[in-house]
Amino acid sequence: MNIELFIANRSPVWQQLEDALLKAENSADAMSHDEVQALVQLYRRACSDLNLARSYTANPDLLARLNQLTGRAYRFVYRAGHEKPVMPAFVKLITAEIPAVFRRQRLIVALAAAAFILGTLTGAAAIVIDPANGQRIIPPEFFTESPRERVARLESNDERIDTMEKAMTFGASLYTHNIQVTFLAFSLGALTIIGGIWLLFYNGVLLGAVAAMYVLDGVPMFFFAWVGPHGALELPSIIFGGAAGIIAGRALLMPGDLTRGASMRRVLPAVWRIMIATAITLVFAGLIEGSFSQFTSNTFPYPLKIAVAILLFSALMAYLFARRLDET
C-alpha cells in the first residue's frame, strides 16, 4: 500500500472528524441529529483507517494522531451509556436508593456507631474518674472558664451563645471543617479500615469528655440543648462517613476471590450513595448550627431545643432505616 497516497486521500476525512469532535466536546447539546450521525460515520472510517495504518506503517506521528482521534470519537460515541436524565435519577436516589443502601449495610453502620459510642463512653468515663483528665484530652483554649461560669455569663447577657457575627463565621467554618472530618474518616477507613475506626473513636472521646464536663458541672440541659439540634444530624454524618470508608476499605483490603478493582466496583454504588447522604445531612447540620443551636433559654426553652434534636434524629433514622410499605 502506498502510505503517502493513503494519507493524502484520508486526511480530509480525519480533519472533518477533528472539527466535528471540537464542536462535540464544547457543545454536545447544540449538535443536530445529522451532525451526530455524521460524527458516527467519520468515527467508523477513522477506526478502519487506524487498523490499516497500523498494518502498513510504524510512523509514530501518524499513528498517534489517528489513535487520538479515534479515542476521542469513541469517548463521544459510546458515552451515552453513562448518561441518565438527571432529575428523575436524583429523585429515585433520594427516595429509594439511599435508604436501601443504609438498610443493606446496617451492620457496618452499627459497627461505626459502636466505635463512636464507645469513644464517647471512654471520654466521659475519663472525666468522671478524674476531672483533671479534661486538660489532657481537650485543647487548652477551652479552659478559660468553667462550664457553669460560661452558662451563667451567656444566659445573663446575650440571647445568643455566640454573637451573630461569630456564629455566622463559626458555623460556616465548622461545617466545612466537619465535612472535612467526615471525608477524612472515609478516606482513612477506605485505606486502612482501622484508621477510620480510630478516628470515629477519637471524635467520640472528645464529645464524651466535653459532655461529661458540662454534666458534672451541673449544666447538662444547656449542653444538650446547645449541641443537640445540629449534633443530631452531624454526629450520624461522621459515623456514616466512617462506615462508607469501612465498606470501601473492606473491598480494597480484603477482596476475597475478586480482583481489587472488581471488588471495588462492586461496593462503589453503596459507598457513594452513603457519601451523598452524608454530605446533604452535613449541610443541614451546618445551617442549624449557625442559627438555631446558638440561642439560649432566653429565646427558646431548653426542653424545646432538645425536643427538636430528638425529632430531627428520629426523622433521620426513620428515613434511612424504617421499612417501606412496598418492601417485604
Place this chain on the structure above:
Amino acid sequence: MSELTVTTPEHVEIRLEPAGAGSRFLAVLIDFIIIAGITMTIGRLSGLLLPSAFGNAITITAGFLLTWGWHVWFEVKGQGRTPGKRALSLRVVDARGLPLSVHQALVRNIVRVVDFMPAFYGVAAISSMADPLRRRLGDIVAGTLVIREPKTVAYRGELAAERRFNSLRTPRAMRLIRHRIGLEERELLLAVCLRAEKMSPVARYDLMEEIAASYRERLDIDDEGVSGENFVRDLTSVLFAPSVLPSKHTVPGPK
C-alpha cells in the same frame, strides 16, 4: 511505562498513554491558583458589599464549594478536563476509555484528601510512581486514570503531491534509494517531514541540511542546487511512492 489498550466494539484497539506525576501536579497547581483567585475575589467583593461576618461566611462557603466542586464539575461536564488539565493536554477517563460518571468523579476527588497527605500530594506521587498506569489512590479507588492527549501533527500527505519536480526520480537514484535505505529509516524520514512544521526555523534548517548531507554521501548523489529540506522531502516521497504514481500525481513528461 505501560499503556492501557481499549478495544472498541468495532474491534479497534485504542491505546491510552498514562500521564506522569509531573504534568499532573502542574495541572492541579494551575487549578489551585484559579480557585484561590476566584475565592479571593469573592472575599474582596463580599467584604466591600456586606457586613464582615456575612461576608466571611459567604467566602468560606464559596471557597469550600469551589475546592470540592471544581474538579468534579469539570471532570464530568468538561469531558474529563479541568482548565489546568486542558492547559497541559491531560484528560481523565475511566478504565474503559470512556468519560467519567458522576460517582467516579466524586470518589476520585474525595480520596484526594488522602492523596494530598502529608503535603503537596506526597501519597499520590508515590502511588503514581508505583502503579504501571500512573494512577493515584483516588484513581485506583474510582477506577479511572489520567491520560496524555498531546497536540498531534495534522499531516495531510502532501509530500507525494507537492514534489512534482523531483530530481531524484531518475532510474539510477531510485534504484540506489531502494537498495540502500531500509524500512525503519523510511519511517524516520517520514517522521522528520511530519515534525518539520513544529521546529524552530534555525533547528529545522540545520537538521535538514545535516540529514541531506549524510544521504547525499551514502547515495552518492550530488545535487547541491537543492536545499536540504527539499532533498529530504524528495527522498521521502520517492521512498513512499517508488513506482509510477496515479494520474493525478504524475509528473508531466517532456513532449
